[in-house]
Amino acid sequence: MHVKVAGSQYSWKLDGAVGTGGKVDFAVTSVDVNHGFGLYDPSGHLVGQVQAMPGYTNHLVMQFTEPGDYTVRCLEYCGPGHSSMFMALHVSTCKTGCCC
Amino acid sequence: MQDRLLLLRQLRAQRITRIWLVTSGLVLLGLAVAGGAMRLTQASGGNLLSADVFYEVMSVHGSGMVVVGLMAAAGVLWYLVSNEIELSVTVNRIVFLLTLSGLVLIVLAVLVFGYSSAWTFLYPLPENPGSGIATAAIGAAAYLIGLALAVVGFLLWCLDFLRAGLKRCGSLQRLLGFYVFGPAGHGHAGDNDPTATNPSLIAGTVCAILGLSACVIGALIVVLMLISLVFPSLTLNALVAKNMIYFTLMAMAGWAIGGFGAVIDSTISLNQFFHNTLWVPAHFHTYMALGVMFFLIGATYHVIPKLTGRRMRENVGRRAAALMGFGGYGLVLCWYISGSMSAPRRYLYPLTGTEALAWIAVACAAVALTGAVMVCYDLVDVFLTSPHYNLPKPAPSPELAPSEV
Numbered sequence: 178m179h180v181k182v183a184g185s186q187y188s189w190k191l192d193g194a195v196g197t198g199g200k201v202d203f204a205v206t207s208v209d210v211n212h213g214f215g216l217y218d219p220s221g222h223l224v225g226q227v228q229a230m231p232g233y234t235n236h237l238v239m240q241f242t243e244p245g246d247y248t249v250r251c252l253e254y255c256g257p258g259h260s261s262m263f264m265a266l267h268v269s270t271c272k273t274g275c276c277c
Numbered sequence: 278m279q280d281r282l283l284l285l286r287q288l289r290a291q292r293i294t295r296i297w298l299v300t301s302g303l304v305l306l307g308l309a310v311a312g313g314a315m316r317l318t319q320a321s322g323g324n325l326l327s328a329d330v331f332y333e334v335m336s337v338h339g340s341g342m343v344v345v346g347l348m349a350a351a352g353v354l355w356y357l358v359s360n361e362i363e364l365s366v367t368v369n370r371i372v373f374l375l376t377l378s379g380l381v382l383i384v385l386a387v388l389v390f391g392y393s394s395a396w397t398f399l400y401p402l403p404e405n406p407g408s409g410i411a412t413a414a415i416g417a418a419a420y421l422i423g424l425a426l427a428v429v430g431f432l433l434w435c436l437d438f439l440r441a442g443l444k445r446c447g448s449l450q451r452l453l454g455f456y457v458f459g460p461a462g463h464g465h466a467g468d469n470d471p472t473a474t475n476p477s478l479i480a481g482t483v484c485a486i487l488g489l490s491a492c493v494i495g496a497l498i499v500v501l502m503l504i505s506l507v508f509p510s511l512t513l514n515a516l517v518a519k520n521m522i523y524f525t526l527m528a529m530a531g532w533a534i535g536g537f538g539a540v541i542d543s544t545i546s547l548n549q550f551f552h553n554t555l556w557v558p559a560h561f562h563t564y565m566a567l568g569v570m571f572f573l574i575g576a577t578y579h580v581i582p583k584l585t586g587r588r589m590r591e592n593v594g595r596r597a598a599a600l601m602g603f604g605g606y607g608l609v610l611c612w613y614i615s616g617s618m619s620a621p622r623r624y625l626y627p628l629t630g631t632e633a634l635a636w637i638a639v640a641c642a643a644v645a646l647t648g649a650v651m652v653c654y655d656l657v658d659v660f661l662t663s664p665h666y667n668l669p670k671p672a673p674s675p676e677l678a679p680s681e682v
Binding site: 225 | 331401549554625626
């Protein structure tokens with residue numbers, strides 16, 4: 178599964194679906210300043226992060242074992258709206274490993 | 278004549294160290310209060326300061342602390358090595374003016390022009406601050422110029438230190454004390470030359486060498502960012518800019534000695550979970566607030582009697598140290614725990630589950646601040662009530678005009 182991620186002040190844009198059952202490759206970039214793509218599991222723990230940088234595409238490969246409502250938070254200070262730069266990410270059940 | 282020259286040098290060192298210490302002590306207190314306001318804002322979920330003001334305060338707190346650390350260290354080192362090497366008084370005055378001007382510009386950039394891109398000024402954030410403040414570009418320029426002044430000041434200090442050290446010891450090898458391990462340069466073990474093994478000289482030399490490389494790279498990235506700010510069509514590589522900025526800050530702030538927290542923080546597999554969480558401010562406050570600042574306060578109590586002829590109140594110092602130690606370690610412990618629970622740093626509010634820790638951190642910060650206020654009150658009180666010098670003044674002589682002292 179491949180997911181394109183673009184950060185911008187102060188929102189995330191994710192292109193692609195995420196599910197359990199296979200590796201998920203997040204290709205992360207930024208359209209303005211540096212951001213931090215931080216993935217929090219449904220219980221609020223950080224499970225992975227990678228920098229979102231203008232001019233670069235960085236990859237974060239994750240394997241989700243539990244479906245549920247995850248949260249994407251910005252972890253690199255990007256301006257006064259930094260704390261409000263988060264979005265929900267639903268990880269669905271997918272036993273075939275295909276894109277759900 | 279030799280004795281009088283030494284006395285003259287001591288009096289100069291006393292005056293210079295007093296100015297550096299008092300200035301940095303008062304600025305330090307102001308910045309610590311700013312840090313306390315940030316803690317209170319964060320614990321209250323952003324109710325005390327707005328987001329704009331919170332991040333402005335964060336920017337001035339971090340930048341100011343780095344500059345104050347340089348100011349105080351320069352003053353104390355001057356005193357410690359003044360009997361061994363002859364640093365230039367003129368260079369010191371220029372360094373003091375540059376550093377102070379840089380600090381004033383940084384404060385103006387934040388308070389007047391609304392700069393809020395943090396002390397790490399990660400490119401291209403200063404150009405694109407996302408705050409909606411009309412004067413933010415002027416603020417970014419003022420901030421970068423202020424930082425450049427402080428960096429150039431520190432560069433001059435490093436160069437003058439190495440010049441004076443090399444003049445006294447003859448070679449960098451002897452200045453670093455390497456001859457202890459075998460014959461080198463002009464001397465070898467057992468030649469009874471105290472200069473080559475003076476710990477203050479060796480420590481100062483290491484700082485100066487590290488500082489030189491940091492300042493050159495720091496000045497370069499600041500100038501490049503200023504050019505990019507004036508000509509937005511000229512863009513920099515964000516990764517290269519980030520590496521240059523962090524190398525400069527690491528070398529200037531002694532990141533390499535960040536202790537156990539830094540070792541864990543730099544382990545890649547663990548860093549996945551700790552990086553950009555409150556673990557990060559915990560580890561650098563461990564060495565900056567509880568390492569460097571404690572050294573500076575200890576040095577202040579040690580040298581003040583020699584500088585003023587009056588002892589600071591040791592019972593006040595002990596109580597202040599206990600308060601600052603208890604409050605300071607309590608504060609960083611709250612951050613270490615919050616960081617391990619995935620609480621992000623530089624957030625306006627605590628994440629669910631860390632609210633109680635945020636309030637305990639506020640209480641600990643208040644305890645530490647009480648200690649800092651006690652030290653500053655004691656310091657100012659000494660200078661307001663003490664005689665200027667405790668050393669005997671030389672007899673009037675046509676060769677030694679009062680203005681020279």
